[in-house]
Amino acid sequence: MSKNREVAKQVLAAIGGKENIASATHCVTRLRFALNDESVVDKEALEAIDVVKGSFATNGQFQVILGQGLVDKVFKELADEAGISQSSKEETKTAAEKNLNPLQRAVKTLADIFIPILPAIVTAGLLMGINNILTAGGIFGDASLIEMYPGIADIANIINIIANTAFVFLPALIGWSAMKRFGGSEILGIVLGLILVHPDLLNAWSYGQAIEEGTMPTWNLFGLEINKMGYQGQVLPILFASFILAKIEIFLRKKIADGFQLLLVGPIALLVTGFLAFAIIGPITFAIGNGITGAFVWVFENAAIIGGLIYGAIYAPLVITGMHHTFLAVDLQLIGSTNSTPLWPILALSNIAQGSAALAMFFLLREEKLKGLSMTSAISAYLGITEPAMFGVNLRFRFPFITAIISSAVAAMWITANNVQALSIGVGGLPGIFSIDRDGWFAFAIGMVIAFVLPIILTYVYVKARRIKLQ
Template structure:
C-alpha cells in the first residue's frame, strides 16, 4: 500500500484541505472535522485500498484505516498545513448539534493522549501485579522509579490536557501549560495538604486537589482562549508579545483558583455521584447495558464521552468501575470474527477474519467490526449479545480498574483488586460465547462480484439480467457523450452516459431516490436512485466560473425526490449570451457496478423520456 497516495486520495475525496477544519487520529481512524459535510465522496473513500470503512458520527467524518493509521495521519500532515494551529473560531459550526460538538471537542482533546495513556496505565497495572505476587516491594528503588514513570502522566494530567485543549480552543499552548503547572505547583499542593487558608487580594481561595483532574483545566483553557483573544485586540503588536502572556497569567491563574477550579471540581464530584448512584442501583444491569451497547457507541463516536467520566472516577476514588464493563464487549467482536473464520468457506474472508480476531484480542476492534462482523450482520449481533452477558458478569462481581488502558488480553493487571476474577470470567465468557453464537446463528456468505458478473455475461441464464431506466432531466437535443467538448466527460473517465443540449431552463430528477449532492453554485447535481444508481448532471461546460449566477436550485442535498421533480431552474438565454456551451452531460458515475450503460434516447427528448438503460 502506497501510504502517500492513500493520504492524498483521502484528502481529495473529503473535499481537499480547504474543506478540513482539523484532523486527528485515534487507534484506527482518521477523524476529520469538516466545513461542508456534503462534499466528501464516501463510496470512493471506502473503495480505496487500505480503507476499511467510513463512519459519520459524533460531528466528525471518520475514515477507518486500521493499525497503521498513525502513518497515514503523518502523510496527511506532511501534504498539508493541517498540523499548524489555525484560528477558525469565526467559522460557522452551527450545523452540528450540541452533542456532536461536545463529542468533537472531547475526541480532539483526548485522542493525542491515548497512546501514553495506554502505556502508563498498563505499566501501573503490571506494578500492581508485581507487588501482589511479591516480585517487587513498594519501598524498593526499582518500584519507586517505575511507579514514577507510570503515575507521573496521571499526576500531571492537567498539563497534558492543557496542551491538547489549547490546540483545540486555539489558545497559546505554552500559556495553557503554565496555567496548569500553577495548579499542581508544589507550594499550592503543600498548602492544601497542611490545611492552610489563603486569599488573593482579600478574596478567599478554596484550595483543592488538581492533580489527575480533568474538568477544571478544560474550563480554564476554554476561558483562556477568549481572554487571550481579547488581549490581542487590546494591545498593539509591538508590545503584544510581552503583555498578552503576562496579563493572561495574572488573570487566568487566580481566576482558575478562585472560580473555575472549584466549579470544575464541583461538577466532577456531581458527575461521579450520578455514575456511582446508577452503578449502585444494579451493577449487573449497568454491566449488561454498557457491555451490550459499547460497540454501538464506538460506531457513532459517542464512547468519547466516557473517557472524562472514567478519569474523573480515578481522580476521586482511585479506581474506575466503568472500564471493566465494556472489556467483554471488545473481545466479543474478536470472538465473532473467530466464529466467522471457523465457519466461512471463502478463503479471502477466512484470512481477513482470522487477522481481525487477533487484532481484536489486543484491543483493536475496527478490523473485526467493519471488515467482518458488520458486513455479515449476524456475527455483529452475536458479539453485542455476548458483550452484554460478559459485561453483566463483570458488573455482578463489581470489577474495577486501577487506571485507563485498552481492553485486551495484555491488560488484565489493570483490573487487579476487588472483582478481578469476575472481570476475567466475563472477558472469556464473552469471547467464547461470541464464537459459539456466530457459528450457530450462521450468516450468508458473500459471493465474489467477479463470479456474479461472469455468470451474467456468459448468458447461461439470461433471465437473471435486469434493467433500470434513466429518464431525461431536460427538454432538448440528445447527443453522444463523445461529442461533449470536455475531455473529463467525453472520455467516459467519470462514467458512461450521454448529454443533452437544453431548450428550456428547467432541470428535473431523472430517478426516484435522493439528491445526494447539490453544488453551492447550482451548476451540478448528484443523485442516487432507490436501486443504487448514481447519476451526475452537469449543467453546461465550465459554468462553475459563474459562481451560481443564473442558477436557482429548488431542492437541497439530502432531500428525497421522485422522477420528474423539479431540481433547479436556470436562465438559459443569459447563459447562451455569455457564450457558455450548455451541453449537459448525464453520467452514471458508478458505471463499473453494472454490465453496461446504453444510450436509448432519440435525437430530441422531453422530460421523463427514457434516455439511458442500465443493464445489471
C-alpha cells in the same frame, strides 16, 4: 496503468468523484475525506475493491481502510487523479466540522483534547499494571514479590513514580492539549495545569479529610475566603480554565501591539485565569465532577448489574458515533476521585467481544479477502483496536455486531456484579487485565472468557439457525 492508480480511480468514483471532495488526507491506515455530500457514496462499489478493508463515517469524515503502507501509495495516485493536494489533518477536520451538529461538535472537541494525551495515559496504565504485579500480595503467594525479594523494592518504587506521573500531573497534559485545540499557546496550558497541582496547595486527594477535620487551608482575598486546594487527577477544572485562558490570550493578542505581547499577554492571561480558576472555575467544576463521580459510583454500588448491562451494550454503538471519547474523561475523573473505575474494564471486554465475532466470521465465510480481513481484524481487536473488526466485518453483516454487543453486555454484567475495578486506563482487549485491581483478576478473567467464547457461539448458531448462505 499501475494497480495503485486503478485502485485510486475506483475509490474516487465510489465516493462521488473529485467534485465531492472538500478536503482529503490520510493517516497510517486510512484515507480520510471531508465530503460535500456523503449520501452519494456507493459503499457497495467501494467495499468491492480488493484492497479496501472497510469504510465508515465518523466525526464528519468519511474514512476508507486500506492498511499501512498501501494507503500512502493510493493517496498519492488519488491526489494526482483528482488534481488535489494533500490537506493537513487539521484542515480536513475543520472542513468536516460543517457536517456536525452541536452535540457532535462537543464530542469531537473532547476527542481532539484527549486523544493526543492517550499514549501517555495508556503507557502509565501499563506501567501501573507492572507495579501492581510487583507489589500486590496473593499473586505468587501470601507475600508480594518485593516482600519475597527486597532487592527489587527500589525498582518497583521507580516504576511507580514513572507510572503515577501522568496521573498526578494530568491537568498539565490536558492543559497543553486543550490550549492547542482552543487556539491558545500550548506552553501556557502546561503552566496553568501545573499551577492547579502546585505542591503548596492542599492535595485534592486529601480534600475529604480536610473538610471532615476542618483543616482546609484558605486564602483571604478582600474578605472572600478561597480554598487553597489543588486539582490533582481532576478533568473539568483544567478543561474550563484552559478555554478561558485561550480566549483571554486570543483577545489580548488582538489588542496589544506586537512589541509588548511577550511582556503582557502571558502574564495577564495567566494571572486573570489563575484567580478565576481558584475562585470560581475550580470550586464549581470540582463540585460538578464530584457529582458525576457520585452518580456513577451510586449506580455501580446499588445497581451494578443494570449499569454493566447498559454500558456493555452501548459501548460499541458509542464507538460508531465517536461518543465513546466522552467516557475517557469520565474514567479519568473517576480514577482521580476514587482511584479506580468500573467503566474501563467493560471497554476491554467489548473489544474482545468484537474480535471474537470477527473471528467467528473467519470460520463461516468462504471469500478469501473477507476471511483474511476477519482474522487480522480479530487479532487487532484482541489487542484493543476494534475499528477494523467493527467497520470492516461486523457492521458489514450486522448480526456479528449484534452478537458481540449481547456478549459484551453479559460479560459486563458478570464483572460489575463482582465489583471489578480498573486502577488505570491501559490497553484494551486481552492486555486489559494488567490494569485491573488484583482482587478482581479472577472475576475479570471469567469475563474475558465470556467475551471471547460467547460471540463465536452466538454468531455460529445464528448463521446455522437462519440458514444464512455466506460467500
